[in-house]
Amino acid sequence: MTARFPSFLIALLTALSVTLLLPVSAAAGELLLSLRGDPAPGALLVGQTRPGATVMLDKQQLRLTDDGHFTFGFGRDDTGPARLHISAEQESETYEITLAHREWDIQRVDGLPQRTVTPSADALARINAEAAQVRRARETDSALQGFAEPFIWPVTGRISGVYGSQRILNGEPRRPHYGVDIAAPTGTDIVAPASGVITLAHDDMFYSGGTLLIDHGLGVSSTYLHLSEILVSEGDAVSQGDVIARVGATGRATGPHLCWRVNWYQERLDPATLVGEMPR
Incomplete structure (x- = not known):
């Protein structure tokens, strides 16, 4: 039927x-x-x-x-x-x-170091190696059930970037943005939005700086970028609300904020669809 x-x-x-x-x-x-x-x-x-x-x-x-x-x-x-x-x-x-129709914003980001907008050949080799690490972590297919929990915001603050927006970096069109940017002071605590296991913890990636990834089960993962400090290690189990990292401005960033991303395997999703309005 x-x-x-x-x-x-x-x-x-x-x-x-x-x-x-x-x-x-x-x-x-x-x-x-x-x-x-x-x-x-x-x-x-x-x-x-x-x-x-x-x-x-x-x-x-x-x-x-x-x-x-x-x-x-x-x-x-x-x-x-x-x-x-x-x-x-x-x-x-x-x-x-049937999928609802969505409109996408255009966001201009200026003031980025040009080397991060147009990387050198050496930098590209590093970028590709780091991207492979992230892809492997996102392929994790565990039986964890954190994906079924009602997610919470990992940090509160002003939303400075939204999922799906077309990015124009230093005047040059680039790929859409696949996360939600939340502006907050450096050192602000970041909590796990749902339970899971840490599958990637990297202090210094080219684009994303301090980078952390949590497996929530059945291919659902969440990623945290530009961190100033990572407080967990790969293999650690975390519960919703546990402090996992702190806000920073590492990697390609113009100021302190958290870029929060959610994936289903390699499919990039909108974290804002998993939570209610940003708490005041």
Whole structure:
């Protein structure tokens, strides 16, 4: 059977912190027990089905936890629709997920050292090696369940950069920004937004300076850039609210801030879709 759910309805229910049950008719929805999240570019969705079911997102099989939770995300340029197919024993259900439209900002950033905008050949070799480290960490496919927790902001402050914005650096167009920038004084505590395990801790990457990455399970990871100090080590388990690092201006930065990123494997997601409004 197939069910279609308007994105505005999903967004409304999510905003009201209601677990969305799909579909709403009594004749369907016996396999998809719940689906939380706002289907849109940059969003992470968390679902639950019967333990042992098979879940396919288009042609990709999704991993399940022992209690039937699964997750998936959409990149900045995804347009949808996507098809979620669930089967268990002799039953199967298919759901079409329509993505809401999003507009992207244009952000100009001036005053960066030109060597960080147009790196030398030697710097590019370093950049590529560091990028490979990050990619390997983001491929972690653990059974942790921090991804299913309601995320919290890792630091509070003024939002100085948003996900998806087209970046113009020192007057030169560059790739979109894939994180949320939060301005805060150097040394401000950064906390884990959800539980997980540290899979990367690097004091000095070319672009991102002090860099930290947490695995939250099933391919969901969060990354913290431009840190002045890292307070955890690779392999450490952290709980939501634990202090993990401090704000800085290391790497390619014009002032102290945290660049917070979230991934589903290599898919870059919008951290702002996982949390409510910034606390005052």
